[in-house]
Amino acid sequence: MRILLIEDNEALADATQEYFRQIGHPLDWTVSVEMAERTLSWDDFDMLILDINLPGRSGYQLLQSLRQKGRTIPVLILTARAEIDDRVSALDLGADDYLVKPVDFRELAARCRALLRRERGAASNTMVCGNLIFNLATHQITVNNQAVELRLRERQLLELFLKNLDRVLTKEDIANKLYTFDEANTPNAIEQTLTRLRKKLSESSLHIKTIRGLGYLGHIDD
Amino acid sequence: MRILLIEDNEALADATQEYFRQIGHPLDWTVSVEMAERTLSWDDFDMLILDINLPGRSGYQLLQSLRQKGRTIPVLILTARAEIDDRVSALDLGADDYLVKPVDFRELAARCRALLRRERGAASNTMVCGNLIFNLATHQITVNNQAVELRLRERQLLELFLKNLDRVLTKEDIANKLYTFDEANTPNAIEQTLTRLRKKLSESSLHIKTIRGLGYLGHIDD
DNA sequence: TGTTAACTGACAACGGTCTGACACGAGCAA
DNA sequence: TTGCTCGTGTCAGACCGTTGTCAGTTAACA
Incomplete structure (x- = not known):
């Protein structure tokens, strides 16, 4: 975004x-x-x-x-x-x-x-993926109606994957969406954020799969 | 590439x-x-x-x-x-x-x-060959609408054959497209990758034919 | 049938990814 | 200012999947 x-x-x-x-x-x-x-x-x-x-x-x-x-x-x-x-x-x-x-x-x-x-083309301010609900306006995220607390970077990453379900995102794609020009990082920053996000969303039906050498793929998995 | x-x-x-x-x-x-x-x-x-x-x-x-x-x-x-x-x-x-x-x-x-x-040829972001669809934007590959998981080298090889349908590619041609100078390999690396690709695409209408002593030919076959 | 090229299963090595530990800076309170 | 907390990036080592190599087998062609 x-x-x-x-x-x-x-x-x-x-x-x-x-x-x-x-x-x-x-x-x-x-x-x-x-x-x-x-x-x-x-x-x-x-x-x-x-x-x-x-x-x-x-x-x-x-x-x-x-x-x-x-x-x-x-x-x-x-x-x-x-x-x-x-x-x-x-x-x-x-x-x-x-x-x-x-x-x-x-x-x-x-x-x-x-x-x-x-x-x-969405009418509402919430994105839903199985048991996961993300309210873009209030930044509230729930999994199975349980609130999940995400940090800024984790939220950005989640939003990106929700918008691109079933689509491979390269690390470069992700960097382009999360960081401005003056925030250049090692690719490891993304890996680290992803690790943290995965841990917090372990109960959710959003699954972020690694495609080695290419990037990541977010999809529903229940 | x-x-x-x-x-x-x-x-x-x-x-x-x-x-x-x-x-x-x-x-x-x-x-x-x-x-x-x-x-x-x-x-x-x-x-x-x-x-x-x-x-x-x-x-x-x-x-x-x-x-x-x-x-x-x-x-x-x-x-x-x-x-x-x-x-x-x-x-x-x-x-x-x-x-x-x-x-x-x-x-x-x-x-x-x-x-x-x-x-x-900017317009089409997908390459189609019979029942096989290679979406360059999402990097997803399907055969009969079933997702097929390919590894990096297999994907490169597939892309090459799709771009050169009905054209004979020598092993050398292929090596030139897949490897940089400092990645010199035995010709067997390509054969091995090809074996793996063929196995994964066994249901598809893309057929990669061996032309002994010359190279390989990708063509539609249903 | 012999020769050679291609195929393929097994395996090892390399390198990409993951993750715990730490560093650093921002924000805040004393 | 100092000291604390919190978020996030970096580092380094562990982990593990991909891919090249090897070797044995199969297929093609003379």
Whole structure:
């Protein structure tokens, strides 16, 4: 669940990054449309938070060019109050939502969750896998109706496997989703987190299988 | 899926080789254009990563001569920031992509994957042969909708035969695709892997026929 | 039928993965 | 500041699966 923030105000960007880190969504940050385009050309994000007023090319131009290329990635626009009439054109250009500054981070996070949920085509905020229930909004996880306490990394990993059931995820895939650019780690960090997650989910019907030399496969197993 | 790196900086080459090994793409390395040409004349690679600034003949010359010979192999150029204006001419000369040093390995790997995918005919992410389906995205293989578990080498071999249906592959061809220089093996390693693959695919319509003294031929057979 | 290539069961070695122990930094309280 | 706790990454050694080798057998072709 990686998010890219395109925002030239460093203080705001820092605060946003920090908030999203705390709630468990790694968020990368670029200051300009040019940098964002470069990043998007090779890395894979689940959504964009895009400031409209940027030095150089404006956020609109980025949005427009993305949609012209047929990319459907969810985009949430940030706009200052003075630019509020822009919202119509923002939505017309293919933004999925917009938010007026100053932003309340909790609202921003909630709207992101909503967009990501819509993307998945899921109506509810919970993911279910056999006896395991994961509430994305409250971060509560239960196995057989018993609460299970997961740490941030474990939760991220679980969410990733639940979203990709019956699909092989390479360590690289996982690293790309869990870590931002400046958090490069040894592959062992993932193994370690996985060990911890497996231990905590030993009673659940989610089984994460190792495929040696390739990666991991999450599937239901009862 | 073999990649050749042409780079005179040993530290960088080592690190790249190590990273690619970890993500499962063996990578061979030569330090000069001359060596690369010799290697390319007798061995078969799926893509090149080419540094521009090399002692002796420059990377451009290699690229140019390859394209003049009509070779369409994907080439990704590495260039130092000072040479950034070169990118136009690099792309003009027939490079498929370029990257400015210092390189982020994840970006390098992602761009390589993108090129290889494009090469392979991006659209379809699955290869089908009768009742056998090989999903390149999820790495899952099914025969009659039953999952089949293959090991790394078996998967590589299967992919090779699927890409070369109705074409004879010599053992040497196969060795060239599966092994890097420093993994030289007896021909028996391939026979052994093939035995294992055939056993696991006994129910499938892919049949790998032995052509004594020549090699192997993969074809549909139902 | 003899010769040679290919096949395959058994086994060992290598290397990827797992996991306990520890290090380190952030957050917090005294 | 100091000291404590907690989360998470690193390290190193154990573990164990995959894969190459060996050797004996089978099949192909002259």
